[in-house]
Amino acid sequence: MSAEVIIEARAVSKWYGQFHALKDINLTVHKGERIVICGPSGSGKSTLIRCFNRLEAHQEGEIVVNGVALHGRMSNVAAVRSNVGMVFQHFNLFPHMTVLMNCMAGPMWVKGVPAAEARQTALQFLERVRIPEQANKFPVQLSGGQQQRVAIARSLCMKPDVMLFDEPTSALDPEMVSEVLDTMTGLARDGMTMVCVTHEMGFARAVADRVIFMDAGQIVEEGTPDAFFRNPRHDRTKVFLSQILKH
Amino acid sequence: MLYPDTVEAEVLVHKPWFVATLFGIVLLVFMAFNMSGTGFAELMRPVIGEPSTSGLYGRFAIGFAIAVIFTLNVVLIGFAPLKLQIGIVWLELLLLFIAFFETFHLSLPFIREKLPFLISQGVVTTLYVSAISIVIASVIAVAGAVAKLSNNGFAYAIASFYTSFFRGLPLLMQVYLIYLGLPQLGFVINAVPAGILALSLCYGAYMTEIFRSGIQSIDRGQWEASRSMGFGFALTMRRIILPQALPVIIPPTGNQFISMLKDSSLVSVIGVWELMFLARTLGQKTFQHMEMLISAAMIYWVLSICLELIQSRIERHYARSKVR
Numbered sequence: 001m002s003a004e005v006i007i008e009a010r011a012v013s014k015w016y017g018q019f020h021a022l023k024d025i026n027l028t029v030h031k032g033e034r035i036v037i038c039g040p041s042g043s044g045k046s047t048l049i050r051c052f053n054r055l056e057a058h059q060e061g062e063i064v065v066n067g068v069a070l071h072g073r074m075s076n077v078a079a080v081r082s083n084v085g086m087v088f089q090h091f092n093l094f095p096h097m098t099v100l101m102n103c104m105a106g107p108m109w110v111k112g113v114p115a116a117e118a119r120q121t122a123l124q125f126l127e128r129v130r131i132p133e134q135a136n137k138f139p140v141q142l143s144g145g146q147q148q149r150v151a152i153a154r155s156l157c158m159k160p161d162v163m164l165f166d167e168p169t170s171a172l173d174p175e176m177v178s179e180v181l182d183t184m185t186g187l188a189r190d191g192m193t194m195v196c197v198t199h200e201m202g203f204a205r206a207v208a209d210r211v212i213f214m215d216a217g218q219i220v221e222e223g224t225p226d227a228f229f230r231n232p233r234h235d236r237t238k239v240f241l242s243q244i245l246k247h
Numbered sequence: 248m249l250y251p252d253t254v255e256a257e258v259l260v261h262k263p264w265f266v267a268t269l270f271g272i273v274l275l276v277f278m279a280f281n282m283s284g285t286g287f288a289e290l291m292r293p294v295i296g297e298p299s300t301s302g303l304y305g306r307f308a309i310g311f312a313i314a315v316i317f318t319l320n321v322v323l324i325g326f327a328p329l330k331l332q333i334g335i336v337w338l339e340l341l342l343l344f345i346a347f348f349e350t351f352h353l354s355l356p357f358i359r360e361k362l363p364f365l366i367s368q369g370v371v372t373t374l375y376v377s378a379i380s381i382v383i384a385s386v387i388a389v390a391g392a393v394a395k396l397s398n399n400g401f402a403y404a405i406a407s408f409y410t411s412f413f414r415g416l417p418l419l420m421q422v423y424l425i426y427l428g429l430p431q432l433g434f435v436i437n438a439v440p441a442g443i444l445a446l447s448l449c450y451g452a453y454m455t456e457i458f459r460s461g462i463q464s465i466d467r468g469q470w471e472a473s474r475s476m477g478f479g480f481a482l483t484m485r486r487i488i489l490p491q492a493l494p495v496i497i498p499p500t501g502n503q504f505i506s507m508l509k510d511s512s513l514v515s516v517i518g519v520w521e522l523m524f525l526a527r528t529l530g531q532k533t534f535q536h537m538e539m540l541i542s543a544a545m546i547y548w549v550l551s552i553c554l555e556l557i558q559s560r561i562e563r564h565y566a567r568s569k570v571r
Binding site: 053055077078079080081082084085086088090092093094095096105106109110154155158 | 466468469471472474475476477478479482486487490491565
């Protein structure tokens with residue numbers, strides 16, 4: 001692959017006290033790539049993507065995002081973060097602002113975009129996640145699936161180079177999972193670079209360029225969805241897949 | 248509102264056992280007090296004869312009459328809709344208070360004569376001293392709360408020393424310390440600024456804790472979402488965290504404001520001509536203490552009610568985003 005590198009992690013390690021949460025992680029994300037990270041709970045997958053916008057600090061190794069190395073003394077962390085969109089498991093919308101304002105806030109306050117322009121962009125992305133009619137409601141008035149789609153629109157309004165999804169459908173009712181996955185699939189079709197932590201294997205199979213399986217802080221297996229689901233090489237992967245695909 | 252259950256229970260004040268118990272208690276209480284010297288006993292004269300010689304029968308009859316009136320009143324109010332109930336109960340309690348003050352035989356002309364000065368000098372001073380102190384205390388509180396939550400050792404140490412000291416000393420002592428102590432250091436300070444300083448520092452310390460708990464009550468996810476979009480600390484605090492913390496902060500802060508309004512009376516000890524000071528001095532010459540004290544009490548109450556109303560308006564404003 002010759003495309004430009006968006007995220008590069010080299011020999012990344014992280015500890016929580018004595019607990020070794022990430023062990024020697026190496027991962028490269030190219031522009032336009034869709035990567036799905038899966039693994040059992042506690043395997044470090046959320047921790048890893050939270051390191052990519054430095055919501056978490058890594059202690060060893062190097063993470064370079066858009067050419068900027070992330071470390072504890074960086075002065076331009078805001079610039080990096082504003083180019084990396086993040087969607088959380090629990091949405092984390094700003095409950096005291098309308099849906100529209102949630103989407104306008106970032107561009108206005110961080111990038112200094114004029115209100116009228118921010119508004120137009122916000123409406124455009126709300127249209128894209130198919131909830132323009134909810135623009136003037138407050139987040140609590142929306143269903144979980146709608147809130148998560150607003151959260152996606154809010155991130156998109158910052159025009160990020162890469163989107164990180166941290167278990168975006170785990171807190172949703174089954175019916176609402178598909179509306180969020182449809183939105184994400186749409187994004188993938190349009191060429192957005194995405195790193196998704198998710199257990200939605202159907203989504204991984206349909207959308208991912210690469211599936212990464214993590215266990216106990218390590219990347220155990222990595223491959224195209226086809227290879228990953230048909231011929232998992234490691235026993236740990238086989239057990240995981242048989243558990244998750246059993247039902 | 249408490250959580251409203253969907254199953255309707257019978258109104259408490261219409262349950263026979265409750266009415267009977269209430270009746271019995273009121274009867275016993277008023278029998279226990281000797282009411283034969285009161286105006287109510289005079290009204291009962293046709294039934295009980297000369298009140299002072301009516302004995303146990305008289306006491307029973309008086310207690311019985313009061314218990315009937317009281318219980319009937321409660322049962323009847325029970326039929327009224329909620330808003331009317333609240334209104335009637337407020338009115339009745341107010342009437343009881345007025346009846347209580349009646350027994351002091353206050354000189355109304357004296358009050359009418361002194362009231363304008365009590366308001367133009369006393370209330371105005373009380374209001375501006377408290378208003379300035381409230382503003383300064385709020386600023387201190389935000390800074391103190393941020394300092395107490397920060398990782399900076401100096402900031403934390405200063406803030407926690409400050410809250411510990413000013414919450415630990417009686418306000419009266421702080422007023423004296425600032426007014427009499429600062430001149431020792433070479434700062435001669437007037438009574439009004441000294442009072443404002445003492446009130447601000449004391450209430451700033453309490454409000455620091457209120458603000459800190461309000462800020463801490465906001466979910467971590469709000470910080471994470473803000474940070475992930477590139478918001479800095481000040482922006483996150485001002486636009487995301489504090490607006491959400493306000494609904495948590497406002498009720499106890501309203502409490503503090505009301506409390507400060509009344510505690511501003513403590514600065515009267517250093518000779519600030521505020522409401523309490525005037526209430527004590529105006530009545531002194533003619534020994535009409537009660538007139539002035541009760542007038543001042545009523546004025547404090549009215550001012551507090553105004554603050555309560557303002558507080559409930561603000562609370563309603565911030566309840567918007569919680570409406571489903």
